[in-house]
Amino acid sequence: MSRATKETTGVATRIADATRPIHRVNPVAKLAAAFIISLTLIASIDWVSAGVVLLLEAALFGWVGIRLSVFLRRSWPILLASPLAGLTTVLYGEPSGQLYWEFLFIHVTDGSIYLGVATALRILAIGLAGMVMFLTIDPTDLADGLAQVLRLPARFVLGALAAMRLAGLLVEDWRSLGLARRARGVGDSQGFVGKLRLWLNQAFSLLVLALRRGSKLATAMEARGFGADTRRSWARESVFVGRDWLLIAISVLIAATAVAVSIWSGHWNFIFG
Amino acid sequence: MLRGSRVTAHGWGWRHAGRRAWAVHDLELDIEPGEKLLLLGPSGAGKSTLVHALAGVLGDSDDGDDTGQLRVDGLAPAAARGRVGLLLQDPDSQVTLARVGDDVAFGCENLGVERDEIWRRVREALDAVGLDLPLDHPTSRLSGGQKQRLALAGILAMRPGLVLLDEPTANLDPGGVAEVRDAVARMLERTRATLIVIEHRVGTWQDLVDRVVVLDPEGGVLADGGTREVLAGQGAQLAARGVWVPGHPPAHPQRQRQVPAHQLLVAQDLSVSRIPGVVVASDIRLTVNTGRALAVTGPNGSGKSTLALNLAGLLAPAAGELRATDRLAQGAGSEPIRWKSRELLTRIGTVFQDPEHQFLTSTVRAELELGPRTLKLPEEEIRARVDELLQRLRMEHLAQANPFTLSGGEKRRLSVATALVSKPQVLVLDEPTFGQDAQTWQELAALLAGLLDEGTALVAVTHDLDFVAALGDRTLELPAPHPVEQVRS
Numbered sequence: 001m002s003r004a005t006k007e008t009t010g011v012a013t014r015i016a017d018a019t020r021p022i023h024r025v026n027p028v029a030k031l032a033a034a035f036i037i038s039l040t041l042i043a044s045i046d047w048v049s050a051g052v053v054l055l056l057e058a059a060l061f062g063w064v065g066i067r068l069s070v071f072l073r074r075s076w077p078i079l080l081a082s083p084l085a086g087l088t089t090v091l092y093g094e095p096s097g098q099l100y101w102e103f104l105f106i107h108v109t110d111g112s113i114y115l116g117v118a119t120a121l122r123i124l125a126i127g128l129a130g131m132v133m134f135l136t137i138d139p140t141d142l143a144d145g146l147a148q149v150l151r152l153p154a155r156f157v158l159g160a161l162a163a164m165r166l167a168g169l170l171v172e173d174w175r176s177l178g179l180a181r182r183a184r185g186v187g188d189s190q191g192f193v194g195k196l197r198l199w200l201n202q203a204f205s206l207l208v209l210a211l212r213r214g215s216k217l218a219t220a221m222e223a224r225g226f227g228a229d230t231r232r233s234w235a236r237e238s239v240f241v242g243r244d245w246l247l248i249a250i251s252v253l254i255a256a257t258a259v260a261v262s263i264w265s266g267h268w269n270f271i272f273g
Numbered sequence: 274m275l276r277g278s279r280v281t282a283h284g285w286g287w288r289h290a291g292r293r294a295w296a297v298h299d300l301e302l303d304i305e306p307g308e309k310l311l312l313l314g315p316s317g318a319g320k321s322t323l324v325h326a327l328a329g330v331l332g333d334s335d336d337g338d339d340t341g342q343l344r345v346d347g348l349a350p351a352a353a354r355g356r357v358g359l360l361l362q363d364p365d366s367q368v369t370l371a372r373v374g375d376d377v378a379f380g381c382e383n384l385g386v387e388r389d390e391i392w393r394r395v396r397e398a399l400d401a402v403g404l405d406l407p408l409d410h411p412t413s414r415l416s417g418g419q420k421q422r423l424a425l426a427g428i429l430a431m432r433p434g435l436v437l438l439d440e441p442t443a444n445l446d447p448g449g450v451a452e453v454r455d456a457v458a459r460m461l462e463r464t465r466a467t468l469i470v471i472e473h474r475v476g477t478w479q480d481l482v483d484r485v486v487v488l489d490p491e492g493g494v495l496a497d498g499g500t501r502e503v504l505a506g507q508g509a510q511l512a513a514r515g516v517w518v519p520g521h522p523p524a525h526p527q528r529q530r531q532v533p534a535h536q537l538l539v540a541q542d543l544s545v546s547r548i549p550g551v552v553v554a555s556d557i558r559l560t561v562n563t564g565r566a567l568a569v570t571g572p573n574g575s576g577k578s579t580l581a582l583n584l585a586g587l588l589a590p591a592a593g594e595l596r597a598t599d600r601l602a603q604g605a606g607s608e609p610i611r612w613k614s615r616e617l618l619t620r621i622g623t624v625f626q627d628p629e630h631q632f633l634t635s636t637v638r639a640e641l642e643l644g645p646r647t648l649k650l651p652e653e654e655i656r657a658r659v660d661e662l663l664q665r666l667r668m669e670h671l672a673q674a675n676p677f678t679l680s681g682g683e684k685r686r687l688s689v690a691t692a693l694v695s696k697p698q699v700l701v702l703d704e705p706t707f708g709q710d711a712q713t714w715q716e717l718a719a720l721l722a723g724l725l726d727e728g729t730a731l732v733a734v735t736h737d738l739d740f741v742a743a744l745g746d747r748t749l750e751l752p753a754p755h756p757v758e759q760v761r762s
Contacts, residue, residue, distance in 0.1 A: 140371055162369050168413060169365055173630070179587045180631040183623040184691065185647040187614030201633075209629065212677065216366035223328045223359040224369075224427060225383035230355070235378035235391045 022064035022136050028145040029244035030133040033251035038126045040255035044269055047114070049262035050121035056254045057129055066132060074135060078127035086120025093119075139164055144238035154232050162221065166213055170206060177205050277306035277467035278356055278434030280327065284341030286492075287322050287331065296322040298340070298492040306434070309461065309468040311478050311500070314488035315514040316680050316710060320471045323488070324437045326350060327469070328359035345435055355384045357435045358428030362443045362708075364420035373399070373415075374408030376423060380431040391430075398426040401463050402456040416573065418449030422456045429460060436460075438470045442477065443681070443708030446573060446736045450477060457481060473710045474517040475504065487511065515682075515712035523715035525743040526722035532564030537601040537699055537730050538584060538609075542593035545579045552591050553579050554751050561699055563600075566721070566731040568741040571751030577734040578626065578703050580751070584732055585623040585701040586610055601698055618644050622692030626703040628684040632676040637668060637687060640676050644695035662690045665720070682713035689717065699730045706737045718743045 022030075037057075041050055061071070072079075090112050097110025143161040146152045181187045181202060189198040221227070262268040286298030297319035304310060312320050325331045326343055329350040345353040358380075361367055370376040374395050381391040395408070402422040415423060421441055428436060438457070442450040454477055461468065461481065470478050485503040487495040496507045504511075504518060512521030537560075544555035554576030561567055561584065569577050582588040583595060586609030596607045597620070605616045612620065625631050634640045641662060645655040663669045666686045671679065676687055685705065692700060700721075706714055721744055725731060735741060741748060 138371075140375060158369075165368065165371060165413075176625065176627070176630045179582060180623075180625055181633070182587055182614045183585060183617060183625075184631060184633060185615050185618040185644050185695070186633065205633065208677070212629070213366055216361070216363055217369070219325075219330050220359075220361055220367040220424070221369055221379075222330050223354075223357075223361075224380035224431065225355045226379070228354055228383060230383065230385045233382050233385045233387060233391070235375065235382050235388060235395075237388065 025247050026145050026240050026244045027137040027142040028149045029247045033247050034130045034133040036251045036255055037129050041122050041126055045118050046262055046267040047118040047121055048265050048267040049258040050125045052258040052261050053125040075131055082120045082123040085123055086116040089119045090116030144236050148238040149240045173209050174206055177202050277465045278346045279306050280304040281344045285343045286340040287337055289337045307465045309482040310484045311482040312469055312471045312486050313516050316682055318488040318490040321439055324439050328357050328437055329354045358433035359437045360424055360441045362440045364417040367424040368412045373406050373410040376412055377426045377430050380427050394430040398430040401429055401460050402426045417445050418452035421453045433466055435467045440471050476519045515710035517711045523711045526719040528722050529726040532728045534562035534565050535600055536598050537561050539596045543590055543595055544592040545583045546591040547579045559749055561730045563730050564725055564728045565746045566744045568745035568748045569734045572753045574754040575751035581701050581703050581734045586617055586621050615647055618695040621699045622697035624688050624692050624702040628688035631688055635675055636673050638672040640691055641694050658694050662694055666690055681708055682710055702733045706740050
């Protein structure tokens with residue numbers, strides 16, 4: 001049908017072969033791994049820890065079979081955002097050390113260059129880790145993991161999962177709403193405020209439609225016994241086994257190595273300290 | 274194999290919270306295990322309310338009041354959940370999970386069925402509805418008819434004693450209707466479940482059911498008996514109240530055909546696309562003329578709706594030309610897509626397939642006033658036009674109602690009226706008769722015939738051959754879709 005639906009359903013299998021180990025790892029383990037690495041990188045602003053993480057991540061991604069072409073296509077926002085954030089920090093970051101260039105509020109100094117490089121690497125390392133983890137996670141498998149491994153309430157997890165599926169329909173609804181407004185004579189707008197008002201009105205209509213769809217879906221789910229007192233069973237088993245612990249161990253190892261190298265080279269600066 | 278459920282109602286009634294009138298009341302009904310029953314009644318007779326109550330999804334005392342007794346196998350319906358399966362009208366709102374197998378398994382999981390048993394039932398149920406797809410097939414790529422069969426499989430896998438179908442084919446094209454009907458027929462060969470179907474179109478189900486019950490909007494039951502006896506005795510009366518009864522077709526309107534045909538829109542070698550780069554129909558030549566109806570037909574995916582949106586000035590042509598003549602353009606330029614939204618109002622009106630997409634206000638009256646206000650017509654003129662339409666469409670009592678709370682037939686009438694009130698020269702309608710009862714159908718046909726005789730040009734995208742016969746002066750049949758060539762961007 002539409003290209004949008006194809007893209008959303010294909011995401012999980014395209015970035016790596018479905019047979020590669022990363023697809024058999026429990027999504028909960030992937031979440032934990034991304035969390036461990038991110039938390040470590042947030043603790044300090046130095047280029048060494050971020051650089052080490054980035055290097056080790058690259059090795060890990062290669063090992064789990066991420067395809068480079070798909071990877072680049074998907075990660076361009078991060079690849080673009082990180083140098084931009086770095087540049088901003090170079091220009092406006094806290095000045096210290098030798099001053100190279102100055103203009104109004106811009107001070108390029110030793111200190112701001114150092115901070116800029118550290119920021120860019122940090123965004124890259126956190127962003128890429130998160131992205132790869134999430135692109136290889138199938139939403140249904142994640143829900144299974146959250147409910148069966150982490151024992152989050154099934155009602156909440158499955159409700160959210162079903163709602164996510166409706167989000168795809170909303171894209172189509174948004175398009176139809178836009179056309180309908182033009183047909184009803186209220187699609188003209190002038191200036192920024194006019195456009196904003198039009199957009200807000202349309203967003204409100206979308207909200208109304210979404211609520212109606214949601215309540216219909218809730219009825220359909222309830223009619224199939226969802227939310228009853230019976231203890232639920234699971235058609236798909238979500239297990240947490242050796243390979244999942246292995247991924248977590250690897251992420252701890254990456255984080256620990258980065259911290260160790262950074263401390264040893266004298267670059268570590270604990271920002272909460 | 275499981276036994277079918279017994280359904281009993283004794284003086285049962287339900288009133289929705291905040292309403293004065295009872296949706297159903299004084300209902301006496303006994304349904305034997307395994308009976309197949311068609312539930313009829315004019316719109317507003319409480320058919321849906323009864324079926325929702327039996328499925329245990331009407332809610333509790335916050336949602337309404339009940340009287341009397343309603344039992345499924347001697348249990349209150351809420352306690353019998355899982356013994357009862359409910360199939361609803363809207364295919365999109367019933368798919369819960371992303372993969373076909375998981376979606377069918379969902380109900381079994383909620384009932385706590387053991388894993389191996391779940392997958393055995395999933396395969397059985399998919400086979401029973403004739404859905405021959407891999408278990409990991411994405412549910413987002415199913416057609417409407419397939420989605421309804423999927424939902425039916427999900428119900429079957431729960432091994433219900435009672436299966437409820439609430440207008441399961443109202444949103445489907447004729448192919449989808451046949452698909453779902455055949456799936457239900459296959460299902461009935463394999464289960465002894467009791468069946469209750471609500472449907473306007475008797476013809477679709479009469480060979481599958483053995484009993485017909487007609488609900489009385491005043492309360493209780495109008496008729497109850499064998500399919501043949503009830504239809505023979507009550508057929509004419511049912512047809513008059515909007516039920517599609519075989520042998521009692523709604524009247525076709527008389528046409529004058531005295532208005533001369535002047536060209537308003539001319540398409541030459543037109544190609545249309547909804548998503549840029551994906552052309553769904555091409556090489557289209559047609560003219561839209563005053564006082565004439567053009568019916569656009571063709572299988573699903575042939576680009577009918579997309580063509581309609583092009584003719585309506587809402588989408589830009591992908592290639593070729595769509596030109597408005599001076600008679601239609603009146604100084605606005607020859608390309609409808611370049612007209613302002615406000616300029617469209619008096620030139621081309623559009624009625625969307627899903628009326629809910631085009632409602633913008635919170636009352637029926639405000640909905641009708643919107644177009645004339647945008648045109649800055651004088652207050653008296655606005656009031657006169659709106660009052661006249663409300664009366665013509667029998668909606669005066671609903672002037673203050675919220676458009677979203679209307680019945681299906683009322684929503685359709687309102688959506689047509691919102692376009693008519695601005696008096697466009699061309700009216701484009703997308704599947705105007707989908708899911709409509711016979712009465713709404715007849716009124717709609719009469720209304721449109723009147724417009725044609727006044728000189729309005731009509732373009733109707735439709736699967737409804739009756740409608741084409743009643744109104745179509747010319748028919749454009751779009752060919753089946755060729756494998757879509759995707760242009761990579």
